[in-house]
Amino acid sequence: MKENDFKVDNGKSAFSRAFQTDLESFDYYYKQDPDRGRRFSLGMTPFTGSYASSLVLYPFQDLQPGALIVDVGGGSGHVSSEIAKANPKLKFIVQDLEGPILLGRSAYKDSGLPIEWQIHNAFNPQPVKGADVYFMRRVLHDHSDAIGANILKMICEAMDHKSRILIEDMIAPDLHGEDSEWFINHADIVMMMMHNAKERTLGQWESLIKDADERLSIAKVWKAQGDRKGDCGIIEVKLGP
Structure with missing residues (x-):
């Protein structure tokens, strides 16, 4: 940090x-060390169980049949596959870099699940317009505020009036000092070391969302009753007040 003059990069x-x-960690994994990238993708699958299930946090079953969910930065599709198994009338597009997408496409090719696979960098304009849901699970905590706001901006420009962004993170x-929680502090330091990023309070999430586009606002925050698994929740974001 001192060598970088305490600037976020x-x-x-x-x-x-x-x-x-000079590469960011995910670019390094998949461009220069693909074996490490493959292990990372596989390792994220059991890590899903360390937090409250997406199915517990959000009522996906209330979406209309045929509703399209775009899983942005969805890795090898382990979360979308979990949701799809419980909600087979929904449609899914999993987006990520080439490495995890090829891994997921191979792993689920005979599953019969309603999932498409799309190689896409979340830093670029979102190619799927007007989806019902743009879902990001533990994606934005990997990025600084400036980069995170740009990712949200790319999605915002693809939304229509019915679209929602679901940020699961x-x-x-x-809390500070003795009142703070060790797991949160640990995760915050890991994000700083890996990405020059951080874990965010609700107020910091609100600021990030507004930095992306003033039209975006939080519709609701979903959390499992009594959940203390890293204080994970889903922030539902819409266009307009």
Whole structure:
């Protein structure tokens, strides 16, 4: 941090120094060390169980039959497949970089699940217009505010009046000192080391969403009753007040 003059730059993190690269960690995984990237994708699948299930947090069953969910940064599709098994009348497009998409396409090719696979970088304009849901699970905590706002902006420009963004991520309690929680603090430091990013309080999420586009607003925050698994929740975002 001192060498970088305490400025936020995803290309100059502790990770990039340790691995002697100017690439952000995910680019490094899939461009320069694909074996590590493959292990990372596989490792994220059981890690899903460390948090409240997406199915517990949000009533996907209330969406209209045929509703389209775009899983932005969805990795190898382990979360979309879980939702699709419980809601087979919904449609899914899983988007990510080439490495995890090829892995997911192979893993679920005979599953019969209503999932399409699309190679897409979330930093670029969103190619799927007017989807019912743009879903991001534990994606934005990997990025600085500036980059996170740009990802949301790309999605906002593809939304229509019915579209919603679902941000499933940690919502850090606004606690400090002895009142703070070790798991939140640990995760926050990991995000800083890996990505020059952070875990966010609800107020910080609100600021990030508004930085992306003033038209975006939080419709509702969904959390499992009594859930303390990293204070994970789903922030439902809409266009308009």
